[in-house]
Amino acid sequence: MVSVMEIYQLLPKTNCKKCGLPTCMAFAVGLLGREKTIEDCTPLVEEPKYEKKLEGLRELLAPILSADATETGMIIHTEKCYGCGNCVVACPVNVANDPKGTAIGRGPVSGKAILIVEDGVVKCVNVDQCRRFGPEKVLCSACIVTCPSKAIEFI
Amino acid sequence: MAFCTGCSLLCDDIEVDFEGGKIGRTMNLCRKGRGHYDSLCVDRLAPTVDGSEVGIDDAVSKAAEVLAGAENLLLFGWGNSTLAAQKVGVEMAKKLGCVIDDPSSYSQGLITETILKGELPTCTFDDVRNFADVSIYWGDDPSSSHPRHLSRFSYFPRGEKRQRGYEEDREAIVIDVRKSPTAEIAADGFFKIPPGGDGDFMGALMATLGGKIPKVEDKKKMLNLGTKLRKSKFGVIFTGLGLAHSVKGELDEFVSLVGKLNELTRFSVIPSLGDYNTRGFNQTLFDETGHVDRVSFKDGVNHGPEFGIAKYLDACDAVMVVGSDPAAVLPASLARKLAKIPMVAVNSHRTFTTDAAKVTVPIAVAGLEAGGSALRTDGVKVEFDAVVKSDYLPDVEVIERIMEAV
Numbered sequence: 384m385v386s387v388m389e390i391y392q393l394l395p396k397t398n399c400k401k402c403g404l405p406t407c408m409a410f411a412v413g414l415l416g417r418e419k420t421i422e423d424c425t426p427l428v429e430e431p432k433y434e435k436k437l438e439g440l441r442e443l444l445a446p447i448l449s450a451d452a453t454e455t456g457m458i459i460h461t462e463k464c465y466g467c468g469n470c471v472v473a474c475p476v477n478v479a480n481d482p483k484g485t486a487i488g489r490g491p492v493s494g495k496a497i498l499i500v501e502d503g504v505v506k507c508v509n510v511d512q513c514r515r516f517g518p519e520k521v522l523c524s525a526c527i528v529t530c531p532s533k534a535i536e537f538i
Numbered sequence: 539m540a541f542c543t544g545c546s547l548l549c550d551d552i553e554v555d556f557e558g559g560k561i562g563r564t565m566n567l568c569r570k571g572r573g574h575y576d577s578l579c580v581d582r583l584a585p586t587v588d589g590s591e592v593g594i595d596d597a598v599s600k601a602a603e604v605l606a607g608a609e610n611l612l613l614f615g616w617g618n619s620t621l622a623a624q625k626v627g628v629e630m631a632k633k634l635g636c637v638i639d640d641p642s643s644y645s646q647g648l649i650t651e652t653i654l655k656g657e658l659p660t661c662t663f664d665d666v667r668n669f670a671d672v673s674i675y676w677g678d679d680p681s682s683s684h685p686r687h688l689s690r691f692s693y694f695p696r697g698e699k700r701q702r703g704y705e706e707d708r709e710a711i712v713i714d715v716r717k718s719p720t721a722e723i724a725a726d727g728f729f730k731i732p733p734g735g736d737g738d739f740m741g742a743l744m745a746t747l748g749g750k751i752p753k754v755e756d757k758k759k760m761l762n763l764g765t766k767l768r769k770s771k772f773g774v775i776f777t778g779l780g781l782a783h784s785v786k787g788e789l790d791e792f793v794s795l796v797g798k799l800n801e802l803t804r805f806s807v808i809p810s811l812g813d814y815n816t817r818g819f820n821q822t823l824f825d826e827t828g829h830v831d832r833v834s835f836k837d838g839v840n841h842g843p844e845f846g847i848a849k850y851l852d853a854c855d856a857v858m859v860v861g862s863d864p865a866a867v868l869p870a871s872l873a874r875k876l877a878k879i880p881m882v883a884v885n886s887h888r889t890f891t892t893d894a895a896k897v898t899v900p901i902a903v904a905g906l907e908a909g910g911s912a913l914r915t916d917g918v919k920v921e922f923d924a925v926v927k928s929d930y931l932p933d934v935e936v937i938e939r940i941m942e943a944v
Binding site for chain 2: 464465466467468469471472473478486487488489490491499500501502503504528529531532533
């Protein structure tokens with residue numbers, strides 16, 4: 384899990400406001416929330432003295448920016464997943480959207496489930512229904528705490 | 539909808555697409571089940587005699603020859619066979635006057651037998667899902683062995699009287715020698731015991747339930763557990779290999795603990811069995827003889843540890859192993875002994891046992907290539923049909939043909 388402070392340490396820390404935010408700390412929060420990109424910090428990209436910091440930042444943020452993470456920041460480590468479906472059954476959105484399927488421990492029947500088990504591992508679909516989606520997100524952790532193999536994490 | 543015979547939960551909500559004879563997209567199938575489905579096209583067994591490939595008819599007649607020439611024959615396995623095949627197997631053991639045994643003789647046979655005799659109360663998984671508020675996993679790690687156990691029945695789903703699921707309505711307690719993946723989920727409900735310490739834990743729990751102070755390190759945690767169990771409305775104990783191996787054939791203390799719990803509230807026991815139809819074989823043999831394994835039909839019906847595979851290997855001169863792989867599971871010294879005995883192996887896949895066998899006879903994979911019925915680990919009968927066409931014969935047909943030939 385990447386922290387805001389780790390990102391902040393790799394920024395210019397000049398509070399130049401070129402990115403449109405008042406401070407470098409605010410920019411670090413924006414980067415972690417994926418509202419900003421590294422290229423928005425023009426001094427970091429253009430000035431050669433920040434080359435090492437830029438390299439470190441790209442390395443640090445690689446898992447966050449990878450295609451594996453959903454829009455909610457969910458990463459499923461499929462190599463760890465057992466496909467047990469604990470997260471599918473425990474997910475409060477699945478329970479509400481699919482009362483005759485996932486809520487009672489069976490496979491989804493309504494097509495509105497947000498977590499499903501496909502090919503032996505869990506997969507995230509209908510991501511816009513997740514409680515962690517959008518600006519007014521709720522930091523729900525039902526799928527994380529119910530995973531026996533720690534295969535799910537949010538960034 | 540298809541069935542999965544990958545473990546004894548016999549999941550019935552599987553969706554599967556076949557792409558040119560291979561498994562394509564599957565839905566609701568856990569990783570273990572997916573591996574079971576994928577194995578359909580991998581390492582299938584061919585009919586062989588002394589290592590060289592022959593036709594199925596030749597393999598069957600050679601198998602019959604091996605069995606007919608034996609004086610002390612052992613029929614072993616049966617956990618991965620359909621109920622019909624198991625029935626024919628018991629019939630065959632009776633006719634040939636030989637010994638029949640299954641892997642439960644070195645796993646949970648004793649617990650299953652006590653349940654079938656009615657000395658331990660049991661219930662179905664549907665009762666667990668609808669009513670249970672305390673699930674105790676004793677020496678059992680279903681997250682690894684039966685991946686959908688917790689999500690389908692025992693902890694996470696909402697049920698009739700358990701509408702709020704695991705968050706408020708259910709409690710998971712794990713008693714194990716290590717922090718297993720199931721124990722990770724149970725968090726505070728995990729009780730770590732030393733290997734072989736199940737008896738002491740039972741004693742401490744009995745004392746707690748009897749209102750005494752238990753002689754354990756963490757007295758507060760134990761007293762809290764006692765209060766939780768006393769207050770529960772419907773508890774279930776899922777037993778695993780850990781408990782079965784720790785009690786060493788003496789189940790009296792466990793039976794009296796469950797009895798004590800039933801004086802205070804309602805508690806049931808469900809064993810987490812390995813092969814998909816172990817419970818079926820145990821039930822079939824129990825109905826016939828009153829015992830779940832280690833039975834000899836030589837002079838009437840005899841039962842005892844001397845007829846278990848571990849001991850009987852010294853006395854027997856031929857073995858037929860059906861749908862099981864004892865060579866991979868038994869200790870090396872016993873596996874070596876097994877490999878030296880003339881053996882007929884009936885299996886869907888190539889295993890260590892089939893590699894060591896004199897004659898191998900292939901069968902179809904039940905639930906995918908062949909239909910049939912089986913008993914789930916809680917004793918509920920499940921019937922399934924074939925979902926894909928195959929040239930392999932169903933297990934019941936193969937066993938019948940071998941029996942006829944003998």
